[in-house]
Amino acid sequence: MTKTENLFSSKHAERNGKERAKAADAPLRECVREALEEFFLHLDGHPCQGLYDMVLNEVEGPLLDVVMNQTGGNQSSAAEILGISRGTLRKKLRAHALL
Numbered sequence: 001m002t003k004t005e006n007l008f009s010s011k012h013a014e015r016n017g018k019e020r021a022k023a024a025d026a027p028l029r030e031c032v033r034e035a036l037e038e039f040f041l042h043l044d045g046h047p048c049q050g051l052y053d054m055v056l057n058e059v060e061g062p063l064l065d066v067v068m069n070q071t072g073g074n075q076s077s078a079a080e081i082l083g084i085s086r087g088t089l090r091k092k093l094r095a096h097a098l099l
Helices: 003-013 017-025 028-042 051-070 075-082 086-095
Strands: none
């Protein structure tokens, strides 16, 4: 994990219970916006590279995990919910060590 990824993950994990409750009521888009704004505040002048891929990776793993749990592990149903092919789902599951 890069220094940038560590900073993103650790700062996101530092939210206290009150902030988490507030985030639970906010739309996903707002939660992402707030996390990114907080991320940039804590960069403290350090360079940032690969943010797009890092954010997609941070979101995709939990997305796949939750959808697979909701479908009881049924890959065909999960792929349909996600709007991707079963083959693409399997590839992504392997990439995130979920298969």
